[in-house]
Structures are given as C-alpha cells and as structure tokens.
Amino acid sequence: MLWREIVDEWALEAEKLGVCLLMETVPHKTSNERYVPAWEIIDFVRTYPFNVMKICLDINHSNLNEKLTNVISVVNERLFSLHVPDNDGHIQSAIGCLDRGLSTTESYSMPSNHGDLQDRLF
Numbered sequence: 001m002l003w004r005e006i007v008d009e010w011a012l013e014a015e016k017l018g019v020c021l022l023m024e025t026v027p028h029k030t031s032n033e034r035y036v037p038a039w040e041i042i043d044f045v046r047t048y049p050f051n052v053m054k055i056c057l058d059i060n061h062s063n064l065n066e067k068l069t070n071v072i073s074v075v076n077e078r079l080f081s082l083h084v085p086d087n088d089g090h091i092q093s094a095i096g097c098l099d100r101g102l103s104t105t106e107s108y109s110m111p112s113n114h115g116d117l118q119d120r121l122f
Contacts, residue, residue: 011052021053022080025071026061035065038074045078054080 007021014021023045025038045053055075059082062071072079 011048015049015052020051020080021048022056023053024056024061024083025058025075026064038062038066038071042075042078045075050078054078056081056083058083058085060085 010021023041025041026036041055045055055078057072057075057079059068062068
C-alpha cells in the first residue's frame with residue numbers, strides 16, 4: 001500500500017470521527033531521502049478538506065533547510081499547532097536554546113482565529 005493510500009484512509013476515518021490530522025513540516029529523513037520544502041507539504045495538505053488536515057510547524061526541522069519566516073508564510077493558511085523543541089538547530093543537541101522558564105513538554109494549539117502568525121512571532 002502506498003503512503004498516500006494510507007493517509008487517505010486516515011483522512012476518511014478522521015472525518016468520520018470529527019478530528020483533524022496534522023502534517024508536521026519536514027518529516028524524518030533517511031540519508032537517501034530528500035528534504036521536502038514547505039510548498040510541497042502545503043500542496044499535499046490542500047488536497048484534503050480544511051477540517052480534516054492541517055499543519056504542525058516544527059520550528060527546528062523547518063529551520064534547517066529553509067528560512068523559518070518563509071515556511072510560516074507558505075503554511076500559514078493551514079497552520080494549527082507548533083512543535084517547539086529545545087535545541088540549537090541541531091537535531092541531537094543537548095544544549096538547548098530556550099529560556100529554562102518555558103515549558104517544552106506541553107502541547108499548545110493555535111486558536112482558529114490566530115491571524116498572521118508571522119507578524120506575531122517576528
């Protein structure tokens with residue numbers, strides 16, 4: 001079964017259950033796979049109904065090969081949540097870069113009327 005067929009099945013089930021699937025920007029890559037740019041991710045997500053699939057912006061992954069502000073501009077229309085890991089841009093970093101007063105273990109979702117996230121973050 002192709003990956004697209006599996007996601008199609010998940011999307012049908014999500015719609016029945018009234019839940020939304022989130023596609024995270026820049027999924028895991030093995031050494032022989034290419035980086036998927038934000039415009040390809042949003043094009044894929046747009047093939048599903050708005051209430052069925054949205055985007056989780058991974059701040060770390062999205063910042064590795066693209067400018068983060070550009071990624072936000074591209075995915076903004078379907079942006080639903082943020083994944084904010086505590087690292088310095090390197091996947092295996094143990095140092096981190098977030099203020100220790102911030103919680104990185106909780107999950108936060110964007111309200112449906114979040115407006116232009118890029119203007120609010122930068």
